[in-house]
Amino acid sequence: MKLSKKEVEHVALLARLALSEEEKERFRAQLNSVLEYAEIINQLDTEKVAPTYHVLPIQNVERPDKEHETLPLEETLQNAPQRDGNYFRVPRII
Amino acid sequence: MDNYEAVIGLEVHVELHTKTKAFCSCPNEFGKEPNTNVCPICLGLPGVLPVINEALLEYAIRAGLALNCEIAAFSKFDRKNYYYPDLPKNYQISQYDLPLCRNGYLDIEVNGATRRIGITRVHMEEDAGKLVHGEGGADYSLVDLNRAGVPLLEIVSEPDIRTPEEAKAYLEKLKSILSYIDVSDCKMEEGSLRCDANISVRPAGTDILNPKTEIKNMNSFRAVQRALEAEIKRQCAVWAAGGTVESETRAWDENKGTTVPMRSKEEASDYRYFPDPDLVPIVISPDRVSRIRRELPELPDARARRFTSEYGLSAYDAGVLTASRALADFYEACARNYRDPKLVSNWVTGEFLRLVNARNLEIRDVKLTPAHLVEMLELIDKGTISGKIAKTVFEEMFDTGKRAEEIVKEKGLVQISDEGELSRIVEEVVTANPGVVADYRNGKEKAFAFLVGQVMKATKGKANPQLVNRLLKERI
Numbered sequence: 001m002k003l004s005k006k007e008v009e010h011v012a013l014l015a016r017l018a019l020s021e022e023e024k025e026r027f028r029a030q031l032n033s034v035l036e037y038a039e040i041i042n043q044l045d046t047e048k049v050a051p052t053y054h055v056l057p058i059q060n061v062e063r064p065d066k067e068h069e070t071l072p073l074e075e076t077l078q079n080a081p082q083r084d085g086n087y088f089r090v091p092r093i094i
Numbered sequence: 095m096d097n098y099e100a101v102i103g104l105e106v107h108v109e110l111h112t113k114t115k116a117f118c119s120c121p122n123e124f125g126k127e128p129n130t131n132v133c134p135i136c137l138g139l140p141g142v143l144p145v146i147n148e149a150l151l152e153y154a155i156r157a158g159l160a161l162n163c164e165i166a167a168f169s170k171f172d173r174k175n176y177y178y179p180d181l182p183k184n185y186q187i188s189q190y191d192l193p194l195c196r197n198g199y200l201d202i203e204v205n206g207a208t209r210r211i212g213i214t215r216v217h218m219e220e221d222a223g224k225l226v227h228g229e230g231g232a233d234y235s236l237v238d239l240n241r242a243g244v245p246l247l248e249i250v251s252e253p254d255i256r257t258p259e260e261a262k263a264y265l266e267k268l269k270s271i272l273s274y275i276d277v278s279d280c281k282m283e284e285g286s287l288r289c290d291a292n293i294s295v296r297p298a299g300t301d302i303l304n305p306k307t308e309i310k311n312m313n314s315f316r317a318v319q320r321a322l323e324a325e326i327k328r329q330c331a332v333w334a335a336g337g338t339v340e341s342e343t344r345a346w347d348e349n350k351g352t353t354v355p356m357r358s359k360e361e362a363s364d365y366r367y368f369p370d371p372d373l374v375p376i377v378i379s380p381d382r383v384s385r386i387r388r389e390l391p392e393l394p395d396a397r398a399r400r401f402t403s404e405y406g407l408s409a410y411d412a413g414v415l416t417a418s419r420a421l422a423d424f425y426e427a428c429a430r431n432y433r434d435p436k437l438v439s440n441w442v443t444g445e446f447l448r449l450v451n452a453r454n455l456e457i458r459d460v461k462l463t464p465a466h467l468v469e470m471l472e473l474i475d476k477g478t479i480s481g482k483i484a485k486t487v488f489e490e491m492f493d494t495g496k497r498a499e500e501i502v503k504e505k506g507l508v509q510i511s512d513e514g515e516l517s518r519i520v521e522e523v524v525t526a527n528p529g530v531v532a533d534y535r536n537g538k539e540k541a542f543a544f545l546v547g548q549v550m551k552a553t554k555g556k557a558n559p560q561l562v563n564r565l566l567k568e569r570i
Contacts, residue, residue: 014364016177053170053192058374065112065149068119071133086128087236090179092227 003032098330099298101306102255102291102322104264108247108278109221109286110153116220116245117144117187117373124284128238136243138183144372146171150245151194151376153277154218155386157247158195160275160393161213161268165383169194171218171373174365179237180222188248190367193217194376200271201395202263203413211264212252221246247277253292258322265289265315266417270394274419282314289318294339295329304339309353311345321346325353397422405435414443420457421447427464432471441467445485449492461495470498478502480509482555511558513565516549519557520565523548531570542566 008028012019019027073086082089115122118135135142158165172190198213223239249268255261269280269287280287294306309325312318324346329339344353392400394416401412401422416422425442429435446467450457470487473479479487479502490501502508510516523545524531534541549562 010364014175014177014366053369053375054371056374059377061145061374062148062151063119063145065114065147066119067114067121068133070120070131071137073127073130076129076132076137082234084234084236086130087226087238088129088179089234089236092233092235093179 002035003028097298098295098326098333099256100258100293100295100322100326101253101303102257102261102293103253104251104255104261104318105290105292106249106251106265106268107221107288108249108272108280110150110245110247110277111279111286112147112149112153112245114147114149115243116147116150116218118243120243122244123240124286126240128236128240131240132242136182137239138181144187146373146376147245150218151378152386153245154194154216154247155378155383156275156390157249157272157277158198158216159383159387159390160271161195161198161200161216161249163195163198163213163216165378166192166194166196167378167380168192169376169378171370171376172367173370174219174367176365178222179235180225180242182223182239182242186220186222187370187373188219188367189217194378200264200267202260202267204257204259204263209254209260211254211260214250214252216247216249219246219248220244258319258326261291261322262315262319265318267394270417270419274391274393276391291318291322291325293322293325293329295326295333304333305341307339307341307353308343309346310343310356311347313348317346317348320351321353324351328353391419394419394422401425405429405439407436407439411439411443414447415439418457424457424460424464428467431465431468434471437471438467441471441488445488446492449489453493460492462492463495466491466495466497473498473502477511477558478509479507480556480559482550482559483507483509486555507556509558510553510556511561513561516553516557516561516565517569519549519552520562520569523552524566524569534570545570 005024005028008019008024008031011031012024012027077083077086077088080088110122112122114120115131115136118133120131120133120136123131135144155165169189169192171187173185174188174190175185177184193215195216196214198216199210200213201208201210203209221241221244223237223242226236226238228234228236251264255264265287272278272280272287278286282288289312291309291312292306293309294304296302296304307325307329309321312321325344332339343356345356347354398409398412398416401407401415402409405412407415415425421442424446425438428438428442432438446460446462449455450460467488470479470484470491473487474481474484479498483502486505487498487501487507490496490505491498494501527545527548530541530544534545545566546559546562549557549566550559
């Protein structure tokens, strides 16, 4: 398999996921099959194909610099796991 | 340390003062109650669709052109992924491999020499929210997302800067240009301009690239200069002692006057950028670029050159006057209406700036108008007030916004040019100071100045100085 356990752990850390040993193996296999599929696509000759930066054939969607109403504070904070006055309260991370 | 030279590149973030945020229509305002300038888009709630603010694009192109950049015909937004509670989406909308502007430069002047500093790129991104950490060892932080989504430009210089003074000059010029084109307030104290520095040192005259450190936490132009000075010293000492400079991120500690290692961010630079599927590509037509170029105001360097040729100012004075657009506008409004533009320059770079600094004001908040300064200069010309009294009048005008004539009347500051009255005072002074008069007659030039001073004192500075000189000379 292409992907090592260490790489799985690295990706998990970046996503702030705590994986059990069993999960690391399970996801290693699944991620590998995704990568293998990408390998197949990679075999295509794309020499003459322009890169796709976006899947829709649309460009330059801009909006005017005009204010709209903001969300009422109570709605903003209603799903916060923890609230402190006007603030969201989260575990300290420095 | 003399055998080393520094290689410095600066990364500057400026907040653009558009009316609304970058990708949603929330007001872009500083200092509001926490979490009141937010909406589902900048909160990163599921199912929302960000759309770029046309003003962000306009401002970014304007800045790119003012910094002599090429404007990309095709550009796009990418997601920079990282987990930190100041970003509710867990990614920042930024630009990665196709920034809007590239390959620019700006010119700085240090010790009379001009140097061109390259600008690698200017790209658009969104600002993050603000964290307030709990006091004492508290295990929580508070999140305010008002700033999340505020439009930013990231301006990255080439590693062309060689000294801390050049770094400061670069920042001053950048601030000046961005204020001229009216895209940002550039206030480092309010965080609307932020600067990080990359720095390494090498034996002078070589082109070795040694490991560099990244310096953060510099909160003023002065701090940038001091931090770089301290870091150069530190790196030179490491090399001189036979050691190796570690590539790391360090924080400037203002109190200690030195840089200290920051705890390295775990897996810091693995941002896994990818094109943001929510935002469509940006295609900039040559027409749009030329329109924005045409609309650019005269920029500081060009204006300084014009001030030297049109008003006969020294390069130095022209540089001081044009560093801020508001100051240059004030000066020019006076100079156009007064016979002696150099004299105006002396007043504006002298008393005017002295009072602006002493009163800690922004130029746009000054009550004194250009017309009032011109009126005051005309009062000097007419002999109504002396140049010395004018300083008092000027300060009063500056603080109250009143007209010079009004102040002169109120305070009885009209110059005494009445020969009879002055003769009487001269007579008194001469009689009261026989010793000094004798000194003068014995060739002591300084004694004369003392007598003039006494007349001035007796008239509270209002005596016409030319007349006093003449009357005194005649009398003794």
